[in-house]
Every structure is written in structure tokens, then in C-alpha cells.
Amino acid sequence: MVIEKARIESIQKLSNYYYLIEVFSPLIAKEIKPGQFCNIKVTDTNYPLLRRPFSICDVDANKLIFVFDVHGEGTKILSSKKKGDELDILGPLGNGFTIEGKYDLAILIGGGIGTAPFPYLTKKISSDVDIISFIGGRTKEHLIKYQMKNIHLATDDGSEGFHGTIIDLFKMELKNFINKKIRIFACGPTPMLKALQQISLEQNLDCQLSVECAMACGFGICQGCPIEKSNGDGYYLVCKDGPIFDADKILF
Amino acid sequence: MDFKVKIGSLTLKNPILLASGTVGYGNEIAEFIDLSKIGGIVTKSISLKPRKGNPPQRICETPSGMLNAIGLANVGVEIFLKEKIPFLKNLNTTIICNIAASTIEEYVECTKILNEEESIAAFEINVSCPNVKEGGLEFGNNLEAVGRITEKVKSVTNKPVIIKLSPNVSRISDFAKVVKDNGGDAVSAINTLVGTSFNIWTRKPKIKNITGGLSGPAIKPIALAKVLEISRNVDIPIIGIGGIMDWKDVVEFMIVGASAVQLGTVNFVNPYASIEILDGLKNYCEKMSIKKISDLTASYIL
Ligand SMILES: Cc1cc2nc3c(=O)[nH]c(=O)nc-3n(C[C@H](O)[C@H](O)[C@H](O)COP(=O)(O)OP(=O)(O)OC[C@H]3O[C@@H](n4cnc5c(N)ncnc54)[C@H](O)[C@@H]3O)c2cc1C
Ligand SMILES: Cc1cc2nc3c(=O)[nH]c(=O)nc-3n(C[C@H](O)[C@H](O)[C@H](O)COP(=O)(O)O)c2cc1C
Ligand code: FES
Numbered sequence: 001m002v003i004e005k006a007r008i009e010s011i012q013k014l015s016n017y018y019y020l021i022e023v024f025s026p027l028i029a030k031e032i033k034p035g036q037f038c039n040i041k042v043t044d045t046n047y048p049l050l051r052r053p054f055s056i057c058d059v060d061a062n063k064l065i066f067v068f069d070v071h072g073e074g075t076k077i078l079s080s081k082k083k084g085d086e087l088d089i090l091g092p093l094g095n096g097f098t099i100e101g102k103y104d105l106a107i108l109i110g111g112g113i114g115t116a117p118f119p120y121l122t123k124k125i126s127s128d129v130d131i132i133s134f135i136g137g138r139t140k141e142h143l144i145k146y147q148m149k150n151i152h153l154a155t156d157d158g159s160e161g162f163h164g165t166i167i168d169l170f171k172m173e174l175k176n177f178i179n180k181k182i183r184i185f186a187c188g189p190t191p192m193l194k195a196l197q198q199i200s201l202e203q204n205l206d207c208q209l210s211v212e213c214a215m216a217c218g219f220g221i222c223q224g225c226p227i228e229k230s231n232g233d234g235y236y237l238v239c240k241d242g243p244i245f246d247a248d249k250i251l252f
Numbered sequence: 253m254d255f256k257v258k259i260g261s262l263t264l265k266n267p268i269l270l271a272s273g274t275v276g277y278g279n280e281i282a283e284f285i286d287l288s289k290i291g292g293i294v295t296k297s298i299s300l301k302p303r304k305g306n307p308p309q310r311i312c313e314t315p316s317g318m319l320n321a322i323g324l325a326n327v328g329v330e331i332f333l334k335e336k337i338p339f340l341k342n343l344n345t346t347i348i349c350n351i352a353a354s355t356i357e358e359y360v361e362c363t364k365i366l367n368e369e370e371s372i373a374a375f376e377i378n379v380s381c382p383n384v385k386e387g388g389l390e391f392g393n394n395l396e397a398v399g400r401i402t403e404k405v406k407s408v409t410n411k412p413v414i415i416k417l418s419p420n421v422s423r424i425s426d427f428a429k430v431v432k433d434n435g436g437d438a439v440s441a442i443n444t445l446v447g448t449s450f451n452i453w454t455r456k457p458k459i460k461n462i463t464g465g466l467s468g469p470a471i472k473p474i475a476l477a478k479v480l481e482i483s484r485n486v487d488i489p490i491i492g493i494g495g496i497m498d499w500k501d502v503v504e505f506m507i508v509g510a511s512a513v514q515l516g517t518v519n520f521v522n523p524y525a526s527i528e529i530l531d532g533l534k535n536y537c538e539k540m541s542i543k544k545i546s547d548l549t550a551s552y553i554l
Contacts, residue, residue, distance in 0.1 A: 001283050001284065003524065041521065046316045046497060047315060048313060049316050049317060049318065049469065049517070050313050050318060050520065050521060051520075051521060090523075213308060213309070214309055214311055214313075215311075216318055216320070216517075217519070217520035217523075218520075219280050219283075220276060220280040221274060221275050221276045221281055221519060221520065221523075222273075222274065222520055223296075223310070223322045223325045224310050224311035225310070225311075226307070226310060227308065228307075235305065235325075240280075
């Protein structure tokens with residue numbers, strides 16, 4: 001964990017809603033793993049006060065790549081940054097996906113901006129493993145296809161791909177993979193993760209969920225980011241024990 | 253340059269402490285900074301039994317501040333002594349143990365047990381947490397209760413006892429006076445202010461507990477006014493807390509009456525803050541030809 005003053009190398013619009021930002025950040029780039037995140041200070045003033053968490057989207061040598069949506073004040077400021085500006089980045093944070101182990105097929109399921117951590121994950125999954133990506137979004141403008149492999153799409157409004165949620169599509173296609181040894185990696189809005197959790201518990205699937213929640217510190221000192229343990233024994237901290245959890249470990 | 257400060261009988265190597273609840277038990281922040289450089293660390297409020305804390309959502313951001321309703325999540329006295337103290341005692345910094353309780357007996361019981369642990373230099377008694385149903389704020393609001401807690405806790409320890417005051421009262425200096433009259437060694441001011449925030453689209457509160465404690469730069473002017481009020485009315489050492497972000501804020505707190513300060517929310521945003529602040533203070537003292545930093549305390553000119 002370090003704080004790095006990182007220079008912006010490029011910032012571009014991926015769609016009407018999403019931006020891609022590339023920063024020169026060699027210390028963090030060297031360390032960070034898929035599924036981990038960084039906490040970015042978007043101004044050097046006290047407003048907005050807290051850092052914002054963003055998943056690592058990709059790493060290119062010394063560069064970190066993030067994808068973000070303009071959500072509120074902080075991400076609006078981020079979207080107005082220019083090449084050459086500096087960002088104050090704290091990372092790497094969180095546990096990251098567990099890639100190790102034996103499986104023949106990795107199924108990546110992303111909803112909206114939840115697809116953000118998958119490009120780097122795709123890169124890091126062993127080349128012996130097949131990858132299928134299920135990408136969902138509200139409209140076709142909410143689909144992030146950047147660097148993804150073997151893509152299946154769904155939109156809520158039917159503007160591209162399957163008309164419905166990405167979990168509906170996944171459910172329909174699941175029977176085609178069930179004879180393989182699969183591992184599911186998912187990130188997206190809580191209702192999506194909850195639906196997927198239910199399926200994976202019913203069918204006993206190997207499934208990791210990347211959970212989102214409001215955070216103050218991002219590294220375990222504020223206790224602000226609890227998620228209930230499924231065994232009834234209190235809470236995990238999303239920032240430190242997560243953001244990735246096995247689907248059977250948590251209660252939404 | 254002399255950076256040492258005294259809080260009653262307690263001597264700190266410098267006036268920078270890390271505030272309870274904003275550094276856990278020290279280990280995470282130790283990845284960023286050398287804790288032996290700072291004046292001390294105030295541990296997360298410990299209660300007799302472990303507390304799970306409040307359900308999410310526990311925090312939300314506000315203009316230049318944040319609301320929290322963590323609900324005193326902590327490991328309890330037993331695990332604290334077994335698992336957390338070994339790390340803390342090796343740090344070569346002053347450990348102040350913060351205690352929270354639902355009854356006066358529980359404060360006393362906790363203090364008695366923790367008093368045995370040599371590496372704990374002093375106790376900070378939290379009578380002012382706004383986020384728990386029992387005790388907490390009700391104590392902090394009640395002059396007689398604060399007096400009784402001070403007296404009872406003092407009667408079971410020879411270590412310095414600091415009472416952490418609530419700002420959610422009309423005259424905080426009355427509480428400081430009660431602490432002094434009952435043998436308390438110092439006061440910490442302030443704990444968080446009660447606040448709330450609602451989502452305008454769902455009309456629901458943003459944190460599950462409905463209200464939370466407001467901290468961060470948003471509360472600094474209030475905290476300064478409370479420290480000044482105590483300083484002008486009661487002769488007792490004050491540890492200033494509330495919205496400190498940099499060395500200038502520390503100087504301001506000391507001028508209005510603080511002998512030392514605690515850093516809270518800033519640790520979340522900038523875990524290096526305490527070390528940067530020490531450097532800033534050194535430069536300031538050089539520039540101002542201040543030989544002893546304690547000379548700043550209550551040096552206000554009205
Ligand atoms: C581990 C993790 C990884 C994330 N990765 C990405 C990513 O790669 N790309 C991306 O666009 N977004 C990501 N998010 C969500 C992103 O952090 C929020 O959208 C962002 O903080 C919103 O800030 P704002 O100032 O624009 O919004 P505001 O609504 O003005 O923010 C106010 C406060 O709420 C918090 N907050 C608001 N929305 C969220 C949210 N959805 N999740 C968590 N906190 C929130 C903010 O951090 C801030 O403290 C991630 C969140 C987490 C927890
Ligand atoms: C997330 C959080 C948790 C806190 N937990 C405690 C606690 O357990 N005990 C306590 O006495 N104060 C607690 N506090 C209050 C702080 O110690 C401090 O008094 C307050 O945050 C004001 O300082 P600041 O503005 O610098 O943060 C907590 C504050 C925050 C933000
Ligand atoms: S965000 Fe502070 S503990 Fe998780």
C-alpha cells in the first residue's frame with residue numbers, strides 16, 4: 001500500500017456514460033492484482049473530502065487504467081481532468097480475485113460499470129482456461145466491451161443483445177457449461193450479485209462476487225464498510241476482507 | 253526545539269495523537285507511517301464485551317465532512333489484551349486506551365482490567381458516542397453522570413484519566429469543570445456532532461442508524477470554539493479534536509487552548525498526515541522562533 005502522485009497520460013470517453021483514464025503509476029502498477037482497487041483523491045481541497053474507490057481495470061507496464069462512470073460530484077471532477085494533471089492514488093487495496101486453482105472455463109459476469117475489473121482479470125487468467133464474458137447494462141451505452149473476450153450481451157431496454165438482465169441470459173446459457181469445471185467471477189450492482197448468489201448457492205457453483213459499498217478509508221481503519229457474514233458471526237469489512245467474497249460467505 | 257507536551261502527569265514526545273476509532277488498533281496505519289514518531293495513539297473504544305457494531309450503511313459523506321454510525325464495533329477487552337496489545341506495546345509510542353460502556357459499573361470494570369496492562373499509559377473515557385442506544389450520549393449530556401464516571405474511574409486507577417466530551421451540549425465548559433472537580437486529569441474535545449442526511453429520491457436516511465456523528469473539516473470551527481470555551485473557563489489540560497487536516501489546524505487548536513491534539517478523519521484521506529503535520533510544525537516553530545511547542549497552548553490574544 002502506497003500513495004502515488006500519478007500523472008494522467010490520457011483520458012477518453014468510452015461511451016456517453018463511461019470514461020477511461022490512464023495514469024503513470026509504476027509503484028502501484030507493479031503490485032496490483034485483478035479485483036483489487038485504488039482510492040483516488042479527485043481534488044487537493046477538502047471538498048469532496050474522501051477518496052473514491054475504483055477497481056483496477058487494466059495494467060499496461062507502468063500504467064494503471066481505470067474506467068469510471070460519472071455518478072456524482074467526485075467522478076464529475078475526475079471526468080474534467082486533463083492529460084498531464086496529477087492524481088493522488090492510494091493502492092493497491094482489497095484482496096483481489098482468486099485466479100489459482102483448477103477450472104476449464106472462467107465465466108465473467110459484469111453489470112454496468114461492474115465490468116471495470118475484468119480486462120485485467122481476462123489478461124491474468126491462465127491461457128489454458130476458456131473465458132466467456134457476460135456483459136449487461138441498462139442500455140447499449142452502458143455496455144463495456146473494452147478488452148473483453150467471447151462476449152455475450154444483454155440490455156434492460158433491449159437496445160443491444162438479449163433483452164433482459166444479464167443474469168437472465170446467464171441462467172439460460174448455464175446448461176451449456178454445466179459439464180465443464182467452471183469458475184464464476186462477478187461484479188455489478190447489488191441486486192445482480194444477489195440474484196447470482198442465489199443461483200450459485202442452489203447449484204453449488206464456484207463463484208466469487210465483487211461487492212460495492214460506501215467507504216471512508218479503504219484499508220481497514222474506519223470500520224465503515226461492513227457486510228454480514230453468512231455464518232452469523234458478525235461482519236466482514238468490504239475494503240479489507242473483500243471486495244471479493246466467495247458467494248457462500250456473505251449475506252446481502 | 254522542544255516538542256514535548258504534558259497532559260497532567262502524562263508526557264508526550266510531541267502533541268500529535270491519533271484519535272480513537274480512526275486508526276483501528278494501529279496495525280493498518282503502521283503500513284504507511286512509523287508510529288514511534290508521533291506522540292501517541294488512542295485506541296478504538298473498547299467495551300467489556302465485543303460489539304458487532306451497527307448494520308450498514310454506516311457512513312456517508314457530507315460537505316467537507318462525513319457521518320458515521322459505526323456503533324462502537326470492537327473486539328472487547330479480552331481479545332484487545334490478547335491480540336491487539338502485543339503489537340501496540342512494541343511501538344515505542346504512548347498508548348492511550350479509550351473505553352466505552354453502557355453503565356458506570358462497566359466503565360469501572362473495564363478500567364480495572366486494563367489498568368493491569370503496563371503498556372497502557374492513560375485512559376480516555378468515551379462518554380460521548382452518539383451512535384449507541386444505551387449510555388453513550390446520554391452520559392455525555394448529563395453533568396452528574398460525567399462527574400460520577402470520572403470519580404469512579406479515578407478510584408480504580410493511578411493512571412491519568414481523560415474524559416472525552418460531547419459537543420452536543422449547550423455549555424461544554426460546565427462538563428470540563430465537573431471532570432476537574434471529580435479528579436479527572438484532562439478532557440478531550442470534541443467527539444462527533446449529531447447529524448443526518450437523507451436521499452431526496454427515496455426520502456430515506458443515507459445511514460441505517462438515521463443519525464450519525466459528523467466529523468472532518470466541517471466541524472473544525474465548532475471544535476475550536478469548544479476548546480476556547482473550556483480554556484477560558486476551566487484550568488484543565490485539553491486535547492483538541494475536530495477536523496484537523498494539516499499543521500496549521502494544529503497550531504490553531506493549540507493557540508485556543510489545546511495542549512495536544514488528535515487526528516481523526518484525516519487519517520482516512522491521508523494516512524501520512526501525522527508525519528507531514530510534524531514536519532509542518534517544526535518549520536512553523538523555526539520560522540516563529542518558538543523554542544517550546546507547549547508555549548503555544550492558550551497563547552490566544554483576544
Ligand atoms: C471496491 C470498489 C470499486 C469500485 N470500482 C469502480 C470503478 O471501477 N468504476 C466506477 O465508475 N466506479 C467504481 N466504484 C464506485 C465508485 O467508487 C463510486 O461511483 C464513486 O465513489 C462515486 O463518487 P461520486 O463523488 O461521483 O458520487 P457521490 O454520490 O457524490 O459520492 C458520495 C459518496 O458516496 C460514495 N459512493 C457513491 N456511490 C458509490 C458506489 N456505487 N459505491 C461505493 N461508494 C459510493 C462515494 O465514495 C462518496 O463517498 C467502485 C466502488 C467500490 C467500493
Ligand atoms: C469512523 C469514526 C469512528 C469513530 N469511533 C470512535 C470511537 O470508537 N470512540 C471515540 O471516542 N471516538 C470515535 N470517533 C470520534 C473521533 O475520535 C473524533 O473525536 C472525531 O472524529 C472528530 O475528529 P475529526 O474531525 O478529526 O475526525 C470516531 C470517528 C469516526 C469518524
Ligand atoms: S472503508 Fe474503512 S474500514 Fe473499510
